[in-house]
Amino acid sequence: xxxxxxxxxxxxxxxxxxxxxxxxxxxxxxxxxxxxxxxxxxxxxxxxxxxxxxxxxxxxxxxxxxxxxxxxxxxxxxxxxxxxxxxxxxxxxxxxxxxxxxxxxxxxxxxxxxxxxxxxxxxxxxxxxxxxxxxxxxxxxxxxxxxxxxxxxxxxxxxxxxxxxxxxxxxxxxxxxxxxxxxxxxxxxxxxxxxxxxx
Numbered sequence: 001x002x003x004x005x006x007x008x009x010x011x012x013x014x015x016x017x018x019x020x021x022x023x024x025x026x027x028x029x030x031x032x033x034x035x036x037x038x039x040x041x042x043x044x045x046x047x048x049x050x051x052x053x054x055x056x057x058x059x060x061x062x063x064x065x066x067x068x069x070x071x072x073x074x075x076x077x078x079x080x081x082x083x084x085x086x087x088x089x090x091x092x093x094x095x096x097x098x099x100x101x102x103x104x105x106x107x108x109x110x111x112x113x114x115x116x117x118x119x120x121x122x123x124x125x126x127x128x129x130x131x132x133x134x135x136x137x138x139x140x141x142x143x144x145x146x147x148x149x150x151x152x153x154x155x156x157x158x159x160x161x162x163x164x165x166x167x168x169x170x171x172x173x174x175x176x177x178x179x180x181x182x183x184x185x186x187x188x189x190x191x192x193x194x195x196x197x198x199x
């Protein structure tokens with residue numbers, strides 16, 4: 001038997017014996033015991049002169065633990081509020097950024113796009129999400145995009161490259177692109193900017 005198993009078994013046995021002693025031999029499932037059950041046991045202990053001091057010490061310990069739990073709960077609640085607010089701020093920054101932000105997978109399939117990206121591609125999110133970014137580019141630019149994503153995968157961020165964007169109406173325009181691999185996934189953040197002469 002391992003040390004961990006022995007320790008766990010000993011602690012379980014100790015808890016069971018302590019519960020039996022506290023409840024006067026009546027089996028009580030403390031995980032399911034209500035607050036009133038626990039208070040009844042505490043009251044019984046406090047009523048006897050032999051166990052009153054122990055009951056008061058136990059009550060004090062319970063009160064200290066309750067305050068600790070309440071403080072931890074408040075800290076967790078505050079942390080959750082802060083994290084939710086930060087998520088809202090970051091989402092808003094992504095969505096309202098003046099540059100086109102796109103998240104693509106290794107095959108350049110668009111997973112996310114902000115408002116500036118939709119304006120640049122002259123399309124709605126329903127029209128672009130799930131489509132490869134390469135489908136909006138000229139043939140030579142498709143190869144440059146694939147090269148750029150390969151560089152981002154192996155080296156992190158990339159140099160800016162020039163791509164030819166082809167709109168559905170047949171017109172084309174030159175744009176600048178750079179990419180960086182997301183740390184938490186196999187996807188890439190791609191930033192697209194219109195050429196200043198074509199803004």
